[in-house]
Amino acid sequence: MxxxxxxxxxxxxxxxxxxxxxxxxxxxxxxxxxxxxxxxxxxxxxxxxxxxxxxxxxxxxxxPEAEVADDAGEVGFFAPHSWQPLSLAIGGAMAFMGVIFGWWLLYWSIPIILIGLYGWVFEFYRGENQNQ
Known part of the structure; x- marks a missing residue:
């Protein structure tokens, strides 16, 4: 680092x-x-x-003496599948289209963005903060 x-x-x-x-x-x-x-x-x-x-x-x-294999190992947990990035992308696209076509489009895009963001952050929380 x-x-x-x-x-x-x-x-x-x-x-x-x-x-x-x-x-x-x-x-x-x-x-x-x-x-x-x-x-x-x-x-x-x-x-x-x-x-x-x-x-x-x-x-x-x-x-400087390190090998490529020295950095191997577990990097972290990544979701195998998730629909939340799709909702964020749709909401973001609608928000950018709101800049072009009219700010009224933000009334529909902001809730989609917030729902997608909330779903992505809390996607793996079940029960008492269980990581599944």
């Missing part, structure tokens, strides 16, 4: 330099704002990865 944090902080420094250069030369506020927001995003991610690397064990990515 330490190496990924350094990479993202390097991206952040580069994007900051480009944002300043672009802002001075172009005098265009939208692109300059987008570049400064990209700088902030890279800085946040780099700081988080660097901060977290101090708390966890050194991973295979931080060891």
């Amino acid at each position: 330490k190496e990924q944090g350094k990479i993202f902080m390097g991206f952040a420094v580069f994007i900051l330099a480009m944002a300043i250069t672009y802002g001075i030369w172009s005098k265009e506020p939208a692109g300059t704002t987008a570049l400064f927001l990209a700088f902030g995003l890279c800085a946040f991610i780099g700081y988080y990865l660097g901060f977290t690397a101090k708390r966890v064990d050194t991973g295979a990515g931080d060891n």
Whole structure:
């Protein structure tokens, strides 16, 4: 994680330099704002990865002598099937269409998004917070 944090902080420094250069030369506020927001995003991610690397064990990515097999093992639990991403996609598509066709479409899309989000978060909770 330490190496990924350094990479993202390097991206952040580069994007900051480009944002300043672009802002001075172009005098265009939208692109300059987008570049400064990209700088902030890279800085946040780099700081988080660097901060977290101090708390966890050194991973295979931080060891220059590591083999590919050193990083093998269980990554986590992933749902084998779920309908919730489909409802989120439909609700998100409707919300974006609301920007185009009219804001009234958000009255139907926001409940679909909230139902899909709630269903995805609590999909595997049964009974007393049981993970099945």
